Amino acid sequence: MSRSPPNPVPESLAEFYLTTPFTLALLLVGNALAFLVGVRYYLATMPAVPALLWPLYGDSPTALALGTLVLAAVVPFVGYRLESVPTNRILAALSTLAVVWLVKMGVWTFVALNVPLVRPDLPVDLYVGFDRDSLWAYWGILATHAAFVAEALLLARVGRTSRRLLVGAAALALANDLFDYGFLLGLPLSGHPPVRYDPGLLLGVASVGTTVLAVAVAAAVLPRSRPDSADQSTDGAADP
Known part of the structure; x- marks a missing residue:
């Protein structure tokens, strides 16, 4: 049996969170609430x-x-061992994309909220502070997006990936960067997140950097599928 990839989240802890009914339900509810809060953040600009x-x-x-x-794919296996969750093509693709996107957005948020600290032409009070607004708009958002990285590492314990999936995830994440910051290259795209400052080249380059980092993390923490193993759907556990 091949060795598991390095992951700071112990398998026993992942099994507890992902196969215990209460903790898995808590994760699902937490994600749902965070999703609604996130959509509200984009709501005013989404019609454009x-x-x-x-x-x-x-x-x-x-x-x-x-x-x-x-997480929803794990629900039928509540109460079972984590190794009983089968790895099929769909779960492999979803877990690869989820790990890449969660790590990317967790790290990107840290960079985006701290750009004013490294850009002398921007006021340093756009986010950073200890007033009521900053407690959420800076410290709260930093904390919740740090949890994105933790969730990515947790989900990696039930996921799989392959070179093809990693390349596909990288292409989609780079397309995301191009959509957000293509206007810096003169492209007719202006879909950057509604941050409180005008994003410049520094943030665009940093976003591409977070994509590279996220794909590297996914490649490191997700077990690899053999070329024929991603087609498994009901044969049981992951590949030996």
């Missing part, structure tokens, strides 16, 4: 974006939706 492009525009809600789909 074509509906088919909303998954690219709504970065954090999209990450949460992907993570929730992976």
Whole structure:
């Protein structure tokens, strides 16, 4: 049996959270509430974006939706061992996308909220502070998006990936970056998240950097499927 990829979340802890009815329900409810809060953040600007492009525009809600789909796939196996969750093509694709998007948005949010600290031409009080607004708009959002990374590592315990899936996820994540910051290259795209400042080249480059990092993390923490193993659907546990 091949060794599990390195993952800071112990398998025993992942099994507890993902196969215990109460904790799995808590994760699903938490994701649903966070999804609604995220959609509200984008709601005012969403009408200007074509509906088919909303998954690219709504970065954090999209990450949460992907993570929730992976959690939902685990529901039938509540009470069983984590290794009993079968790995099929759909779950492999969903888990790869979920890990990439959750890590990307968790790290991107840290970068985006701290851009004013490294940009002397921007006021440093756009987010950072300890007043009532900053407690949520800075510290609260940082904390919740740090949880994105933790959830990504948790979901990696039931996921699989392959070189093809990683390349596909990277292409989609880069398309997301191009959609958000293509206007910096003169492209007729202006779907960047509604941050409190005008995003510039620094944030665009940093966003591409978070994509590279997220794909690298997914490649490191997700077990690899053999070319024929992703087609398993009901044969039982993951590949030996």
